[in-house]
Amino acid sequence: HQPSADRNLIAHLGTSVFATEAKNIVLLGPPGTGKTHLAVALGVQAAKHGHRVLFDTATGWVARLQEAHSRGKLAAELIRLRRYSVLICDEVGYIPFDQDAANLFFQLVASRYEHASLILTSNLSFGRWGEVFGDPTVASAMIDRIVHHADVL
Structure with a gap:
């Protein structure tokens, strides 16, 4: 229970319309505020509404893409992941990349832009994502694609 959260917005997100519309959800806040719990709950609701959903941490997604890249299969993996309506990317920013x-x-974010949804959790404000990604330009381009069609809580 997060008293500062907009209950009406969360109820609307629970309908999974965001997944049908390929919109993103970004959950920002300090550790222990229920971001991961809410992300998983929204993923479960999306699955109940017939959407395919995958969950991993940000470092887990990167490891998966690094492995595909090393096999020369990155493009195919990104296309395969687009078959999932929702990818949950937990803990963006906990470990710098x-x-x-x-x-x-x-590339993961760009491949899903306007095609499929992301649910991201982070304990960092967008202003600090440049530190995580080591390049403010890459971080800015990524944030633009994420928030263009997104609800940010």
């Missing part, structure tokens, strides 16, 4: 990891994460 090197340049290659930041580029892979950007």
Whole structure:
């Protein structure tokens, strides 16, 4: 229970219309405020509404993409992931990314832009994402794509 959360917005997000419309959800706040819990709950609701959903941490998604890239299958993996209506990306910003990891994460975000939904959780404000991704330009481009069609809580 997060008293500062907009209950009407959360109820609306629980209808999973965001997934049908390929919109994103971004949950920002300090540790222990229920971001991951809410992300998982929204993912479960999306699955109940017939959407395919996958969950991993930001570092887990990057590791998956690094492995695909090393096999020469990055493009195919990004296309395969688009078959999922919703990807939940937990803990964006807990561990800084090197340049290659930041580029892979950007490619994940860009490949889903206006095609499929992301639910992201982070304990950092958008203003600090440049520190995580090591490049303010990459972070800014990523944030633009994420928030263009998004609800940010």
